Amino acid sequence: MQVLQAGSHKLLLLELDLDFISNIAKQAGFEFKLDDGARSLTIDLSAPGRQSPLLLFDAADPGNLGWFSRCQFYVDGNSGAVLQTPIAVANVKDRSGYMLPNSIRLQITKELPATFRLPGKQPVTEQMIYAVLYNLLNALLNIGVGVCGGSIVKPLAGRTETFGARN
Secondary structure, three states: OEEEEEOOEEEEEOOOOHHHHHHHHHHHOOEEEEEEOOOEEEEEEEOOOOOOOOOEEEOOOHHHHHHHHHOOEEEEOOOOEEOOOOEEEEEEEOOOOOEEEEEEEEEEEOEEEOOOEEHHHEEOOHHHHHHHHHHHHHHHHHHOEEEEOOOOOOOOEOOOOOOOOOO
16 A cells, blocks of 8 residues: 655555455455456456345335345445445446346445545555455345445345336
8 A cells, every 4th residue: 555645635545456356256256357447446246156136235125124234335326335435336237238136346446535444434454445345245145235325326136126118
């Protein structure tokens, strides 16, 4: 990790180990594709052998109350940001425009404000990002991740039916 000074702004530059992230995705049971950019790392994840969709659910639906009460992570449905982490989530669609229920795209931001803190006011380190990533992947498979509001990130599990004609 490096500290960068840009005028009056201090930034933390994470130096993420791609092999370590690959091992995390393998241990969690995902197939993956990594795209390492200058400012972020994008991971396309899929769980092709999984019979049920990934546990990304609508947190506002009363039918999903059981998942909501036990989930560890919440996603802002307007931006895709996983709250209190440098990770963002996006749905993956097939060529026809349908969402793939066993696939998801994650983006880890490498440049963070020096004041950024993880839950519990923990400072950011690469090791903490690896732990958060492992826990998020585990939650997508076993525990559940809640989508809070918005229309950008769509739930994959729970009551996800839409009403009206599909264009």
